[in-house]
Amino acid sequence: MSEKATILVQLDTDAQPSVFDRVVAVDAGVQHLFSYGGVSPQTVMPLVHGCIFTRGGKDLARTAIFIGGSDVTAGEAVLSEVKKHLIPQYGLSVSVMLDSNGSNTTAAAAVRAAGRHLDLSSAKSLVLGGTGPVGQRVARLLAKVGGHVRIGSRQKDRAEAVCAVIRAHIPGANIEAVSVSSSTDGPQALGDRNLVVAAGALGVVMLPKKLWTTAKALRVAIDLNGVPPAGIEGIELNDKGVERDGVISYGALGIGGTKMKVHKAAINKLFETNNAVLDIEEIYALALHLQ
Amino acid sequence: MSEKATILVQLDTDAQPSVFDRVVAVDAGVQHLFSYGGVSPQTVMPLVHGCIFTRGGKDLARTAIFIGGSDVTAGEAVLSEVKKHLIPQYGLSVSVMLDSNGSNTTAAAAVRAAGRHLDLSSAKSLVLGGTGPVGQRVARLLAKVGGHVRIGSRQKDRAEAVCAVIRAHIPGANIEAVSVSSSTDGPQALGDRNLVVAAGALGVVMLPKKLWTTAKALRVAIDLNGVPPAGIEGIELNDKGVERDGVISYGALGIGGTKMKVHKAAINKLFETNNAVLDIEEIYALALHLQ
């Protein structure tokens, strides 16, 4: 019999499964996409069993699971539950990828872009909107590579919570929480930074132009906000490594091209084996190897 | 890279996305269909963003949105919200079609059929079930072409409300509401009419045979009820321009063939550009140009 069709089972923690993730799956070449919304750990078991008990042997690599949705914490809980119901000791397993809100693929693409211009192992970074799904992952990757990372949030206690989570993953991470709620917070947070990444909510200008154009140490600015106005004022959606006032800048669509390649590469990697688990580290490693 | 697969994102305001619309999409040649039920204006934004932020340039024309469901008003609210989240000034847009309950395509097909036998600019029409999704659109098209239109309903105040909506779209529309609740209402409403269209609820006989066979001015009778018994007694499901007692008659399946062609043509039109908006007028224009 000829090779079986590829099936991607999309487990989304939001009520409506992401259109974005579905389009990317189709464009990555997935033949059949089974999309589920409102997925929680309580509803995972039969979905996983349906993956592992239907195909046998090497055909199991033709089925895979994608976990998405706007809430990274919810996505991580689903991933953890998915793993419980795989039975790899009997060969009953499929590959799984976590990319809640595009957090892993966007973060990997953004950090890859920054790494082209800076030595990230010693760079000083500021992640604005660092408590959001993408911001958390950007901060985690930057911390892992070894530089000093500031996580900015309008609610400093939320930034502290994110720092704690990252330290649990990366003991000794060089990371701190800063408040960016008042007009004087910005300059202070940005002070000695070489890199700023804005990963905040849509429609919020997080960094006025006069602030970042006067930040002396700043070399790279990355804005991940896809809907105008830009999170970093003055950066254009399509910026991709252009220099603006001496700072190399990237807009959401500029990063988006790489993010798409990473996302599609990760989906295709799922179908190479039946036991891959693609989370932030694996996806970043994949990003580094892309052309 | 070769051309991307076509993707139709079906936004249905009912809990279960319409099987009917899905079958037609498949038969129109759509390659990937993403179906969402329970869509309301509150849930539209991420669905639209997923359409416009995934593909670039001319590939955006390979993604489109279809709005359906049994409630035309709810569908119109979703269409209005979809438009808010398109960003055409940045080229970030996809084509959209509204066809809640098949209202636009069925109405366009029915009025096209009537126009083959009558000069609609001067014809006198009665739309039974004129407050339903299809009836409203039939009445609106007939009013736009210029004839005199009566909207019949068992609840006259509901018919008055529909008249008000149509007048808002077509100032000076020659249109009136009539009650069809008692046994004497029917003959009176039908009196001088050249055309009667029945677009009422399933299983309700709206016009007994003895009534319409004695209506002197009547030339065309169209019954859009697809489940026996017929809404206009004596008309058969498959009638397509046959004469019955001197009246040219169409049944639901007789109109249905044209409706299907209009529906499929409209879906294919969506993929020609990334900025079409197909509502009743555009779909009727399309119907007139079909072979």
Add this chain to the structure above:
Amino acid sequence: MSEKATILVQLDTDAQPSVFDRVVAVDAGVQHLFSYGGVSPQTVMPLVHGCIFTRGGKDLARTAIFIGGSDVTAGEAVLSEVKKHLIPQYGLSVSVMLDSNGSNTTAAAAVRAAGRHLDLSSAKSLVLGGTGPVGQRVARLLAKVGGHVRIGSRQKDRAEAVCAVIRAHIPGANIEAVSVSSSTDGPQALGDRNLVVAAGALGVVMLPKKLWTTAKALRVAIDLNGVPPAGIEGIELNDKGVERDGVISYGALGIGGTKMKVHKAAINKLFETNNAVLDIEEIYALALHLQ
């Protein structure tokens, strides 16, 4: 025009439509799969109308309905409602298959396997977990063929209820309910049995090894539990007619291969005509004719 694509409309009574059934549908060659969760008799009508009013003539055989979900009774209610909305007298019909929780295909495969080693018309059987979706159907098929069947359950009144349902389908069925709640129940229930089938809940050992290896009349043991531990201790997932302590044994994956073939054959049968109804008897007949 060339032949239309095959469409399978999956009506699942669980909130999330079964991944298992979707994978099998894809592997059976279905081209488009429309999956609905949370289906109840109240939501069936428009789904059926969408099937029968979209394609005409012989193209209707290219659309079919599959009813699934974990609750057989709910699935039967949906099947009954689906039939009400088909209009075969006008040729407006599509084929339908019921396989809630794989009950029909698994039961057909299990009974077919048993029939290779035993004369089922005179065999004495015990069905453990006989009140579950699969167990009910196994018992019904065995009763129909004519042997004596015991339905074991930890709650004897539930087993009595299943007996009543089976007697309603098969008048004079040679069937009885037994309790298997205490440690002495097992040996008594198993006493003179030639066949034991375990179809209980996941993770529950229903029959300890020392019990069945000392049951003198026992010739065939079938365990339908797909997740370790086995429901019949000592039987392996992949057992397929191997002898263990003098008993021919089948595990869930051993039966599963046949179940898959039956399941796929049934789906393909749906697309041969537009009026087949595939329930347990039709699916068992199909199983008997497979190579």
